[in-house]
Amino acid sequence: MDMPKELEERIGEIELVLKRYLPKEEGHQKTVLEAMNYSLLAGGKRLRPMLMRETYHLFSGESTIIEPFLAAIEMVHTYSLVHDDLPAMDNDEYRRGKKTTHIAYGEAMAILAGDALLNYAYETAAQAFCMAKDGETDRVIQAFSVFANKAGIYGMVGGQTADVESEGAPSISGEKLDFIYRKKTGALMESAMQVGAILAGASVKEQRLVEELAGEVGLAFQIQDDILDQTSTFEKLGKPIGSDAKNEKRTYVQLYGMEKAKEDVIRLFSDAMEKLASLPGDNPFLNELLRYIVHREK
Amino acid sequence: MDMPKELEERIGEIELVLKRYLPKEEGHQKTVLEAMNYSLLAGGKRLRPMLMRETYHLFSGESTIIEPFLAAIEMVHTYSLVHDDLPAMDNDEYRRGKKTTHIAYGEAMAILAGDALLNYAYETAAQAFCMAKDGETDRVIQAFSVFANKAGIYGMVGGQTADVESEGAPSISGEKLDFIYRKKTGALMESAMQVGAILAGASVKEQRLVEELAGEVGLAFQIQDDILDQTSTFEKLGKPIGSDAKNEKRTYVQLYGMEKAKEDVIRLFSDAMEKLASLPGDNPFLNELLRYIVHREK
Numbered sequence: 001m002d003m004p005k006e007l008e009e010r011i012g013e014i015e016l017v018l019k020r021y022l023p024k025e026e027g028h029q030k031t032v033l034e035a036m037n038y039s040l041l042a043g044g045k046r047l048r049p050m051l052m053r054e055t056y057h058l059f060s061g062e063s064t065i066i067e068p069f070l071a072a073i074e075m076v077h078t079y080s081l082v083h084d085d086l087p088a089m090d091n092d093e094y095r096r097g098k099k100t101t102h103i104a105y106g107e108a109m110a111i112l113a114g115d116a117l118l119n120y121a122y123e124t125a126a127q128a129f130c131m132a133k134d135g136e137t138d139r140v141i142q143a144f145s146v147f148a149n150k151a152g153i154y155g156m157v158g159g160q161t162a163d164v165e166s167e168g169a170p171s172i173s174g175e176k177l178d179f180i181y182r183k184k185t186g187a188l189m190e191s192a193m194q195v196g197a198i199l200a201g202a203s204v205k206e207q208r209l210v211e212e213l214a215g216e217v218g219l220a221f222q223i224q225d226d227i228l229d230q231t232s233t234f235e236k237l238g239k240p241i242g243s244d245a246k247n248e249k250r251t252y253v254q255l256y257g258m259e260k261a262k263e264d265v266i267r268l269f270s271d272a273m274e275k276l277a278s279l280p281g282d283n284p285f286l287n288e289l290l291r292y293i294v295h296r297e298k
Numbered sequence: 299m300d301m302p303k304e305l306e307e308r309i310g311e312i313e314l315v316l317k318r319y320l321p322k323e324e325g326h327q328k329t330v331l332e333a334m335n336y337s338l339l340a341g342g343k344r345l346r347p348m349l350m351r352e353t354y355h356l357f358s359g360e361s362t363i364i365e366p367f368l369a370a371i372e373m374v375h376t377y378s379l380v381h382d383d384l385p386a387m388d389n390d391e392y393r394r395g396k397k398t399t400h401i402a403y404g405e406a407m408a409i410l411a412g413d414a415l416l417n418y419a420y421e422t423a424a425q426a427f428c429m430a431k432d433g434e435t436d437r438v439i440q441a442f443s444v445f446a447n448k449a450g451i452y453g454m455v456g457g458q459t460a461d462v463e464s465e466g467a468p469s470i471s472g473e474k475l476d477f478i479y480r481k482k483t484g485a486l487m488e489s490a491m492q493v494g495a496i497l498a499g500a501s502v503k504e505q506r507l508v509e510e511l512a513g514e515v516g517l518a519f520q521i522q523d524d525i526l527d528q529t530s531t532f533e534k535l536g537k538p539i540g541s542d543a544k545n546e547k548r549t550y551v552q553l554y555g556m557e558k559a560k561e562d563v564i565r566l567f568s569d570a571m572e573k574l575a576s577l578p579g580d581n582p583f584l585n586e587l588l589r590y591i592v593h594r595e596k
Binding site: 023027029112114120122123126130141153157162 | 406
């Protein structure tokens, strides 16, 4: 499916928030600030902040306390791309049709820009503490803890580690591939939706359901990524196709075949939508967004 | 001066705290956990957590709420070393007499281990929120904010950026070199002492004095580093001497000469001690520690 019209508009809204939290490009450290902003503003669908905001609205969240976290999760996502693209990692020269950060700014500056983005994500998220009104501080503390956990060794970085190690391996177990996909990609989706739910005051049971459905969406998203890596074009993706094969990545399509991969995307999406329907509240755009995330063609 | 006997004992105490916060080396992400712990346990004088704890005691802090921050600041310091040592940065193969992380684990894993350490520092520091008793939450929020600020683009990463850019430059202004030293090295010393003061309930005026004196100590520490890079030996330092020249670093010794460098170390230390004496409370070991930091011979 193509990108829904409403999604395009809302990308603009998210980018306005993001731009308010960008550092000013000045001082002796100007180059790293430019490299951070270059990578943050290199396009992208802003899916993680959008998932966060729409989940916040699903649970009737209405304050601006969500905004630092919207910017912060995009910073974490972007740092992971900048470091993933490095020569010692995936060695990619293009991302979203633009030169990757180390090509544009050199390798040392790309390492520092990634570090800077990760750290600035925490500086930015911590601004929510100053915005918290009576009773909101505990929610910010809980959101912060989930946010940090899902980004690190028990989340995204954990998945990246197993992913790097699986490159070039003769085979991989289904269980390990599931771990990689759920952590490398799923963890930040879980973070996005859980932080939205927590800040809006969702119950523990609701938070748990949100985590589960976000995990299913994240897994389906990554399987769809594998599918597109084999079936799309450079023009559509803005990066070379076939990069999984180039990096000797073990993929879902390789392990289970294209047909099962496509079936599983549909099944995971359907399971996620069932869980979403069981939650109180209604946010038709969130349904549409999840459908697009899973069934996108680029 | 040699390391005071008491300092050696207290390094052991800090390491006991650090070890309680180390991640367990298990699961599909085991390798990154091993690389994190390898770099965290590669020795070192634990000066930053020690400064933090002794400043906490100076202001009569007595609870264990400081402990997550003690571990967290050592994690931030260690991530910066792991990334600094990478081939695209300083390209160092030895640190504290041991192989650097990318030599022991490969470059991709060293990038991930650095990212993991930085992120885990925030996960660890955030544990202080759960330990906070009545009225302590606001202190933890403030400490967290200083901690993040001093590590990032307006602190350590900012200094590293200017440092990387100054390599191989034909000359450098005194003002820029001061910025590099105060940020690259001084910022984490400021963070250490400020977090200790904040968590113990120091007044805003006292916090400001602590920040200033920590900045002076940090600057003196870095100048002493330059001096040792020219005058010490591999055996004493545990790493090759002359590495500043190898990396075409612009140094204080180069800009002002050895004599003025040595004089300034003494002057900065004396200014810092004067500020320390003007604060309430007394911690003779902190005086001794600052003297050692500035006048160490390795």
